[in-house]
Amino acid sequence: MNAWRRLSAIAWKEAMQLRRDRLSFGMIVGLPLMQMLLFGYAINFDVRGLKAIVVDEANTTASRDYIAALAATQVVGRPRTVASGAAADAALRAGAASVAILIPRDFDRRIQGGGRSAAQIIVDGAEPSIQSVVQGLVAVPLHARHGAVQNSARMVEVRTYYNPERRTAVQIVPALIGVILSVTMVLFTSGAIVRERERGNLELLIATPVGRTELLVGKFLPYVAIGLVQTTLILLVGRWLFKVPIVGSLLQLYVAALLFVGASLALGLLVSTFAKTQFQAFQLAFMTMLPSILLSGFMFPYDGMPQLAQWIAQLIPLTHFNILVRGIVLRGADLSELAPQLLKLLVFMLAMFSIALLRFRKRLD
Amino acid sequence: MATDAAIVARGLTRRFGALTAVDHVDLDVPRGRIYGFLGPNGSGKSTTLRMLCGLLRPSAGTATVLGVDVEKSPDEVRRHLGYMTQKFSLWDDLTVLENLHFMGSIYGLGKQALQRRIDELLAAYSLTGLRQQRAGTMSGGQRQRLALAAATIHEPELLLLDEPTSAVDPQSRRDFWDRLFALTNVGTTVLVSTHYMDEAERCHQLAILAEGRLVAQGPPADLMENIAADVLRLDRDPGVALRARIAAQPGVLGVAQIGAQLRIICARGDGQERVRLQELLRAAGETTALESTRANLEDVFVVATHAPSNRAAA
Numbered sequence: 001m002n003a004w005r006r007l008s009a010i011a012w013k014e015a016m017q018l019r020r021d022r023l024s025f026g027m028i029v030g031l032p033l034m035q036m037l038l039f040g041y042a043i044n045f046d047v048r049g050l051k052a053i054v055v056d057e058a059n060t061t062a063s064r065d066y067i068a069a070l071a072a073t074q075v076v077g078r079p080r081t082v083a084s085g086a087a088a089d090a091a092l093r094a095g096a097a098s099v100a101i102l103i104p105r106d107f108d109r110r111i112q113g114g115g116r117s118a119a120q121i122i123v124d125g126a127e128p129s130i131q132s133v134v135q136g137l138v139a140v141p142l143h144a145r146h147g148a149v150q151n152s153a154r155m156v157e158v159r160t161y162y163n164p165e166r167r168t169a170v171q172i173v174p175a176l177i178g179v180i181l182s183v184t185m186v187l188f189t190s191g192a193i194v195r196e197r198e199r200g201n202l203e204l205l206i207a208t209p210v211g212r213t214e215l216l217v218g219k220f221l222p223y224v225a226i227g228l229v230q231t232t233l234i235l236l237v238g239r240w241l242f243k244v245p246i247v248g249s250l251l252q253l254y255v256a257a258l259l260f261v262g263a264s265l266a267l268g269l270l271v272s273t274f275a276k277t278q279f280q281a282f283q284l285a286f287m288t289m290l291p292s293i294l295l296s297g298f299m300f301p302y303d304g305m306p307q308l309a310q311w312i313a314q315l316i317p318l319t320h321f322n323i324l325v326r327g328i329v330l331r332g333a334d335l336s337e338l339a340p341q342l343l344k345l346l347v348f349m350l351a352m353f354s355i356a357l358l359r360f361r362k363r364l365d
Numbered sequence: 366m367a368t369d370a371a372i373v374a375r376g377l378t379r380r381f382g383a384l385t386a387v388d389h390v391d392l393d394v395p396r397g398r399i400y401g402f403l404g405p406n407g408s409g410k411s412t413t414l415r416m417l418c419g420l421l422r423p424s425a426g427t428a429t430v431l432g433v434d435v436e437k438s439p440d441e442v443r444r445h446l447g448y449m450t451q452k453f454s455l456w457d458d459l460t461v462l463e464n465l466h467f468m469g470s471i472y473g474l475g476k477q478a479l480q481r482r483i484d485e486l487l488a489a490y491s492l493t494g495l496r497q498q499r500a501g502t503m504s505g506g507q508r509q510r511l512a513l514a515a516a517t518i519h520e521p522e523l524l525l526l527d528e529p530t531s532a533v534d535p536q537s538r539r540d541f542w543d544r545l546f547a548l549t550n551v552g553t554t555v556l557v558s559t560h561y562m563d564e565a566e567r568c569h570q571l572a573i574l575a576e577g578r579l580v581a582q583g584p585p586a587d588l589m590e591n592i593a594a595d596v597l598r599l600d601r602d603p604g605v606a607l608r609a610r611i612a613a614q615p616g617v618l619g620v621a622q623i624g625a626q627l628r629i630i631c632a633r634g635d636g637q638e639r640v641r642l643q644e645l646l647r648a649a650g651e652t653t654a655l656e657s658t659r660a661n662l663e664d665v666f667v668v669a670t671h672a673p674s675n676r677a678a679a
Contacts, residue, residue, distance in 0.1 A: 002473035009470035013459065020458045204454040207418045208471045209443045362439070364420045 006210045010218025014192070018222060024188070032180045032230050036237050039176055040169055050130060051303045052076035053088045053097040058107035062142070066119065069140045070101065076137065077303065088122070092161060094337040095323045098124040098303060099134060111142050117157035118142060125163025126171060126330035127301050134158055162247075162330045170245075173238035174329040175298045177231055177257065178321040182264050182292050185227055189268030190285040192219045193360070194275045206362040216357055220265050227261030228254065247332035255335065256324040259345040263317040266352035273359040292318040320344045371396045371523050371554035372417060376426035379412050386412040388577040389426065394556060394570070396522075397549055401568030402558035403666065409577040410558035411451060414525050417556070418448050431522055444472070447516035451527040453508045457501030461492050461511055464500055465518060472519035486514040490544070506537035513544065517553075524548065526557040530564065542567055562662045575670040585662055592660040594618060594668045597639060599627040599646070601653045610649070614642060619667040629655070630664050 018024055052070070056063050071078050076099055082088055088100040100122040104110065110118035119142075123134045138156045163170045196202040205215070231254065238244040246253065267288060275281035293299060295309055296318035302310065313319045320341040327333035335342060372394035379387040387409040394400045402410045415421040417428055419439030428435045430442045455464045465486060469479040487493045490510040495503065500511060509529060516524060524545075530538045542564065545555050549569075557568070565571055566585045573581040573588075581588055602625045603611065611629060612620040616638040619630040631638045643655055 005473055005475075006471050009467055012470075013456065013463075013467050016463060017456065017458050199457070200450060200452045200454040201456060203420065203450050204448065205471075207420060207443060207446070207448040207450075208468070209440045209473070210471050211440070362419070363422065364415060365422055 003211060003214055007214040007218045007221075010210070010215055011221040014219050015222040018226075027184065027187075028226055028230065029233065031184055032233050033237065035180050035183075036173070036176060036234060036241070039172055039179070040238075040242055049077045049304050050075060050099050050301060051097040052079040052099040052101060053091050054079040054081045054101045054103070055083070055085055055088050056081060056103045057105045058103050060108050062111060063103045063107045066103070066107075066140070066142055067101065070137055073137060073140060075134070076101075090337075092122065092124055093327065093331045093333045095124075095327050095331075095333070098127050098130055098301060099137075119156045121156060121158050123158060123160045124331075125160040126174075126326040127297070130301060169238075169242040170330065171326075173234070173242050173244045174325045175322050176238075177234045177325055178260060178296070178318045179293055179298055180234060181227055181230060181257070181261055181321075182318050183289055184230060185223060185261055185264035186268040186271065186285045186288055187282070188223050188226070189219065189265045190271040190275065190281040191278050192269065193272040194278050194281045197276075198278055203364065206364075212357055212360050212362060216269055216353070216360060220262075220269065220353075223265050224258070224261055227265070228257065231257040231261075244329070246329050248328035248334070252335045253325065253328045256321065256328060256338075256342065256345075259342060259349065260317055260321040260324075263321075263345050263349040263352065266349045266356065267317070270352045270356040270359070273356050292316050295319065297322045314344075315348075317345055317348050320348075369396065370394055372400075372428065372430050372556065374413075374417070374426065374428045377413065377416060377423055377428055378425040379409075379416060379421060380424045386577050387416070387423075390574075390577075390579045392428075392572065392579070394554060396554050397552050398569040399545055399549055399555045399557060399567070401565045401571045402556070402574055403560065403562075403565040403571055403662075404558070404574035405560060405670075407576075408574040410574055411527050412577075413574070414448075414527050414556070414558060418443065418446055418525055444519075445522045447519070447521035447524045449512050449516045449524070449526045449529050451531065453500075453512060453532075455500050455508075455512060455515055458499060460497050460499050461487075461503075462496045464511065465515055468515040469518045474519060482518055482520075486518060490514040505532040506534060509533050509537065509541065513541070517548065520553075522552070522554060524553055524555045524557075526555065528558050528560070530559065530561065538564070562666065566662050573666060573669045581665065581669040585665075588665045589660045589662060592665050592668055594633060594660070594664070595631045595639065596658050596660045596664050597629040597631060597642070597655045598658040599629065599651075599653060599655055601625065601627070601651065603627055603646075603649075603651060607646075607649050607651065610645065611642065614638075614645060617642075618671045619664070621663070628658070628664075630660075630667055 054067055056067065067079060070076055079101060082091065085102060088102065091097045092100055102120040102122065107118055110116055121134055121137055123130055138158055196205065235246065268285065271284045272281055275284055291312065295305065295313040296316050298318065302313060302319065305313065324338050324341045327338050370393050372392055374390060374392040377387055377390045378385065390413060402413065404410050412421060416423050417430055417435065419435045419442060422436065431445050433442050435442050459467065465483050466479065469482060474482060487496060490513065492510060492514060495507060500508060509532065530541055549555060559565055568585060571583065571585050571588060572579050608620060608622065608627065611617060616632045616634050617629060618632055621628045629642065639655060
């Protein structure tokens with residue numbers, strides 16, 4: 001009872017102070033709007049090693065040669081073979097692959113001529129810069145059994161799933177939710193403890209019976225609400241200004257956003273336990289932002305990055321959130337298909353919060 | 366004695382690297398009294414207070430506050446303790462009412478109890494008219510009243526006040542001390558640090574700290590009575606040169622000019638210090654006789670800090 005009273009007192013005080021701090025309060029709305037306009041209008045993106053899936057219904061020398069030739073371009077990685085078109089669809093929706101290559105049973109006959117395309121390449125239009133790259137795949141020559149080389153430009157049909165008009169905004173806007181949230185959330189909480197230490201409030205606060213968990217959770221909660229407000233704002237602007245549809249469940253999107261907000265805030269709290277001054281806290285916060293923006297799949301597709309970068313990206317919450325948000329907003333994926341990402345965000349949040357809690361002591365030494 | 370005391374400390378020590386800020390301090394602070402820490406800046410007053418509320422871990426020694434070992438269960442102690450930091454540490458961007466409301470909730474006061482307590486405090490500390498004022502826009506005296514109100518919101522058994530009057534005018538200081546006595550009347554123990562002699566003199570008990578060591582302890586009147594030195598008075602202005610020679614004389618612990626009067630604190634060595642001083646004066650053409658006078662607290666302070674090994678009896 002007392003613990004709850006203390007926790008809500010901390011949360012109330014934090015919210016009150018934020019309301020009085022006009023600049024920070026303005027940032028809640030101003031920062032997302034500004035970034036939306038900047039990123040939404042000004043970004044266009046190039047790529048290798050995309051995850052590919054092959055449905056090879058023909059399974060002939062010609063089709064195998066063709067697949068090997070596609071892989072040799074290095075634009076796609078070594079393709080994984082699945083049995084059916086339905087399985088390929090599922091993999092695309094879950095974000096497990098960004099390119100699917102469908103080779104029909106009569107592939108060899110189609111190469112020989114006729115009006116119909118010999119193969120189909122399906123592209124995940126939710127991810128940036130993939131479509132342009134795939135155009136390169138189309139140029140890979142097709143070899144018929146008797147060695148005749150066909151000009152394949154018209155032989156392979158490219159279809160873009162989830163973003164048929166191929167608008168960059170459709171890729172950018174959902175991902176912006178994560179970028180904007182990670183910037184503001186980490187910034188907000190990174191200063192939360194340091195600010196009170198600098199102003200002398202902390203000495204008084206830790207001389208009271210308030211518990212460490214109560215203090216940290218109390219500082220955390222008001223910003224969760226702010227994170228959800230920002231999410232809503234970005235979705236609305238995305239809808240009105242950039243005509244980005246939300247294919248999947250709005251509720252599920254908010255569940256994902258909630259976890260991501262939590263993970264970012266926990267990271268900010270951890271930063272706050274390291275920094276001695278607010279200035280240091282901001283520097284540390286910025287250090288976490290750059291890798292987030294560059295390595296999370298926002299700028300460059302995750303699959304196209306070198307192994308080391310991919311390992312680092314796994315440790316960045318934005319990487320997982322980007323998969324979640326693109327999946328739900330653009331592909332209409334269900335959270336059950338994206339459970340690993342959800343789980344990773346949860347683990348990240350709990351880990352960051354626990355370390356922050358262990359590092360925070362109610363002492364001055 | 367030990368169970369009845371509000372604070373018992375034994376061998377309390379705190380080192381910061383090579384510096385020993387508090388050096389083997391023993392304290393017995395009785396309940397319901399104002400206990401003063403007198404000492405110059407850097408004498409270890411704040412560090413001692415911080416150890417007593419568990420904000421700093423002692424390098425050695427123990428502290429039992431309100432019957433509880435501070436190091437083992439600091440939050441248990443903190444429930445019954447009010448702490449006023451040296452620098453104003455409530456929230457500048459919150460109003461008087463909001464600050465009190467927040468601190469009351471932190472101490473677990475229920476809605477009705479809190480409302481009643483806030484009304485009491487606003488009246489007792491003349492803050493009623495300032496209730497909607499942001500703390501950051503108030504004067505030093507107003508902030509100090511608010512800080513004391515916040516520190517006592519949960520009616521603590523013990524108040525730790527770190528130089529509470531350093532930023533306020535004399536009238537506010539007097540009012541502040543009246544409030545402290547009112548608190549002891551209802552049984553609160555007050556531990557207050559200061560570097561003002563007049564404040565120190567008002568305490569029931571006093572500990573003088575110098576360079577981290579406790580050099581004298583006892584009621585101020587006893588300390589003045591039992592001073593281990595003679596205080597002499599010369600009712601003439603001797604001039605700068607002669608004053609310097611008096612100060613340089615062996616056995617002279619301190620010289621202070623008060624208007625046209627010189628106050629000389631003399632150690633009790635071979636008993637001839639006064640005779641030698643009088644001869645020095647006569648040789649310089651000064652015939653006015655030295656008079657014995659009662660020691661004041663400043664004299665006690667000078668003697669105690671001059672020779673930290675000589676502990677004045679309590």
